[in-house]
Amino acid sequence: MISKNNYRQAQFARILACIVFCAFSLNLGAQEKVKVAPILEFTYQKRNDGNRLLTARLTVFQNRITHAISDKSLLFSDGKDTITRILTDADGYAYLVIQPGAKLFRNKEGAYDFKADFGGSDTLEPVSAAVTAKDVTLKMNLREKDSVRSVTIRLLEINDKGDSIPVAGQKVITYVERMLSLLKISEESTDEKGMIVFEFPRDLPGEADGAVVVRARMEDNEKYGNVEVKDSREWGIPVDHSIVEAHRALWTQIAPIWMIVTLSILLTGVWGHYIYVIVQMVMIKKEGNKPKLT
Numbered sequence: 001m002i003s004k005n006n007y008r009q010a011q012f013a014r015i016l017a018c019i020v021f022c023a024f025s026l027n028l029g030a031q032e033k034v035k036v037a038p039i040l041e042f043t044y045q046k047r048n049d050g051n052r053l054l055t056a057r058l059t060v061f062q063n064r065i066t067h068a069i070s071d072k073s074l075l076f077s078d079g080k081d082t083i084t085r086i087l088t089d090a091d092g093y094a095y096l097v098i099q100p101g102a103k104l105f106r107n108k109e110g111a112y113d114f115k116a117d118f119g120g121s122d123t124l125e126p127v128s129a130a131v132t133a134k135d136v137t138l139k140m141n142l143r144e145k146d147s148v149r150s151v152t153i154r155l156l157e158i159n160d161k162g163d164s165i166p167v168a169g170q171k172v173i174t175y176v177e178r179m180l181s182l183l184k185i186s187e188e189s190t191d192e193k194g195m196i197v198f199e200f201p202r203d204l205p206g207e208a209d210g211a212v213v214v215r216a217r218m219e220d221n222e223k224y225g226n227v228e229v230k231d232s233r234e235w236g237i238p239v240d241h242s243i244v245e246a247h248r249a250l251w252t253q254i255a256p257i258w259m260i261v262t263l264s265i266l267l268t269g270v271w272g273h274y275i276y277v278i279v280q281m282v283m284i285k286k287e288g289n290k291p292k293l294t
Contacts (some may be wrong), residue, residue, distance in 0.1 A: 042129035068092030079113030166194030206236020
């Protein structure tokens with residue numbers, strides 16, 4: 001037979017084992033909370049006015065859907081010093097515009113090493129992204145001579161001394177702005193002088209005064225990132241996009257007269273039949289309530 005002391009010791013051991021097991025389970029459950037790995041997209045663009053635009057977007061991909069992460073602090077740096085901290089907006093974006101003339105660190109190759117860092121949070125892991133780009137100037141000249149309209153593009157690299165060096169073999173795409181998109185009119189590489197010359201097409205529609213906006217771009221270039229320049233000329237065919245008030249058609253907001261008349265006649269006939277039936281039912285009910293003569 002088991003003595004009372006042995007029984008109490010066994011009970012105490014079981015209780016102690018249960019307590020240890022529960023504590024271990026809670027600790028293991030806390031350790032099993034895995035942080036989500038976010039995605040940080042980072043791009044560089046040198047714009048028409050000489051400003052440099054750094055764009056970072058913080059998102060997370062869950063259940064096959066990309067969700068923007070807002071109100072998170074991103075640290076922007078130039079590879080050596082911190083530039084600033086910016087909070088992401090409702091769409092997960094953080095923008096930094098660097099004015100011309102700003103003093104930025106360059107690496108041994110004379111390129112900028114921009115970086116964006118997210119330090120993480122209770123539910124998100126830290127993440128960083130970097131982009132390297134050399135300083136270039138993209139120039140565009142729109143010229144018309146002897147009824148020939150020509151576009152001249154020149155690409156120059158700016159070294160750390162401020163000298164301009166022609167860049168050869170780099171692809172530049174030229175667009176014309178349309179209402180909802182961009183129309184590509186040229187895609188060529190620069191020659192040994194860093195230049196591209198082509199004739200502007202004469203059959204493109206423009207605004208009411210014939211104005212068109214021309215954009216020249218280097219897109220996602222490995223050395224120079226994104227660079228854009230734009231200008232406008234009255235080189236398009238004048239097109240009046242306004243709608244004449246008196247004009248009526250199936251695709252306008254005001255329907256044609258014949259359609260309004262036809263629909264009115266049909267609706268009048270339908271409602272006329274309804275009214276006729278209702279009147280007849282009322283008359284039949286009145287006739288049924290009259291006393292019968294015997």
